[in-house]
Amino acid sequence: MHDTLTRKAVTEAFSWHKFRARRRDFGLSGWPSQERWFLAYLHSEYALSELAQATARALTLAGRPAAVSLQSVWIDGTPQASALATGGRSVACELADLLFILQEYDTGGAVTARSGLLLQAKIARKHDRLPSGASTRKERLLLENLDRGEPLELYRDTGRSAGARIGAYTLGGALTGMKDCARYVLIPKELSWSSAWYWAPYLVGWPPSSSSPRIRPPTGIVHAIQRAAVAQAIGRTLNDRDQLKGCEWSRMVWDLLGDYGHVIMAGYGGQRRVNTSAIMSFLASPTVAWDLPAPGARRRPTLGPRMVAPPPDRETPAVTLDDGGPAISVIVITVRALDSEERRE
Numbered sequence: 001m002h003d004t005l006t007r008k009a010v011t012e013a014f015s016w017h018k019f020r021a022r023r024r025d026f027g028l029s030g031w032p033s034q035e036r037w038f039l040a041y042l043h044s045e046y047a048l049s050e051l052a053q054a055t056a057r058a059l060t061l062a063g064r065p066a067a068v069s070l071q072s073v074w075i076d077g078t079p080q081a082s083a084l085a086t087g088g089r090s091v092a093c094e095l096a097d098l099l100f101i102l103q104e105y106d107t108g109g110a111v112t113a114r115s116g117l118l119l120q121a122k123i124a125r126k127h128d129r130l131p132s133g134a135s136t137r138k139e140r141l142l143l144e145n146l147d148r149g150e151p152l153e154l155y156r157d158t159g160r161s162a163g164a165r166i167g168a169y170t171l172g173g174a175l176t177g178m179k180d181c182a183r184y185v186l187i188p189k190e191l192s193w194s195s196a197w198y199w200a201p202y203l204v205g206w207p208p209s210s211s212s213p214r215i216r217p218p219t220g221i222v223h224a225i226q227r228a229a230v231a232q233a234i235g236r237t238l239n240d241r242d243q244l245k246g247c248e249w250s251r252m253v254w255d256l257l258g259d260y261g262h263v264i265m266a267g268y269g270g271q272r273r274v275n276t277s278a279i280m281s282f283l284a285s286p287t288v289a290w291d292l293p294a295p296g297a298r299r300r301p302t303l304g305p306r307m308v309a310p311p312p313d314r315e316t317p318a319v320t321l322d323d324g325g326p327a328i329s330v331i332v333i334t335v336r337a338l339d340s341e342e343r344r345e
Helices: 003-007 016-029 034-042 045-061 134-145 221-231 248-256 340-344
Strands: 066-073 080-085 089-094 098-105 111-124 152-155 165-169 182-188 203-205 274-276 329-337
Touching: 016 034, 034 045, 034 111, 034 182, 045 066, 045 221, 045 329, 080 134, 089 134, 098 221, 098 248, 111 134, 152 248, 165 248, 203 221, 221 329
Parallel strands: 098 329, 111 182
Antiparallel strands: 066 274, 066 329, 080 089, 080 152, 098 111, 152 165, 182 203
16 A cells, blocks of 8 residues: 555545634633543544545555445543552553444455554644643553553543442553553644644654653554554454453453444534444545535535445444443444445446
C-alpha cells in the first residue's frame, strides 16, 4: 500500500474547518468538558460515514476492496481502574475514553479477524506532547507501567462500589503497561496546535518511554484507522466469546461491551447515543464517488466511479452487543470482503 496516497485522503469531517466550528460551539455551549465534547463528535453519523469512506478507499488502494461500515455506542462515563504499577505503586484512574474494535468478515459472513484498542484522549497545546496534569500522570502510570502480573480491577463509576464492579483481569505476559492494546489521542486545546499548524486535529500515538511526554510520531486518526484496516489488526487480537479461556484481554473487552437504546444525548446537540455510518466500498478506483454532506444536508453525487454497497440481503454485519449497557464508549469498524460478483458490478 502506498502510504503517501493514504496520507492525502482528505475527510471534511476531520478538517480544521470543522474542528474550529466545533471548538467555537463548545465555547458557547457552557459544557464543562472540552475533551468529552470532541469525543462525542467522533460518534456522529457524519464523522462515522467519512471514516468508513476513507477506510474503504485505503482498502481499495491496497488491492482488496471491501464494504466498510462503522457503528458507535456513546456513554457519558468512563470505566474506572484500580491496579498496581511496577515497583508496587498503586494507581486509581479511568481506564480509557474509547474502545475501538476492528472486525473482518469473509464473503459468507463468517468472522475472520477481530481486534481491539483502547484510546485515552487528552486535550493538549502541542501536537506531539502529552499534558502534564495530575490526571494525565495517573493515566500514564496505568497505561505505561501497569504490572501485568497483578489484577486490574474495573468499575463503572468513580465510587468503585461492589455493585459497580465489572471484574478483575490479570493481563499477564512479559510486557509492562498496555502498549499492545492502548494509544493516546491528542486533541487541540485551542483553534490550532501551538507547535505545528499543519498536523491534523486528532492525533494518535504513544511515547517512546514513560519518562518522555513526546508522541513520536503522531498519526492523524483517519490515517491510523486506514492503516489498521489494511493491516487487518488494530491493537490486540480479540478472541470470540466462546474462546476466552487463557485470554484476560478478550474477557475484559467483552465484559466492557454491551447494548444501549436509541436515546438522545442531553447536552450534545440532540445527537443519538447509537449511530451507524453508511456502508462504503470502492471498486477499481479509490476516487470519492459522493460528497458526504454535513448533518441534515442532502447527499450530492459527483463525477467519478460509483460508490457500491452490498445488496440488502448482504449488508455488513453489525457487532452483537450484550444487554445491560456498555461500560465504555465504543466504535466498531466492520470490514466485509466483496465477492467476485460484487467486484464486477
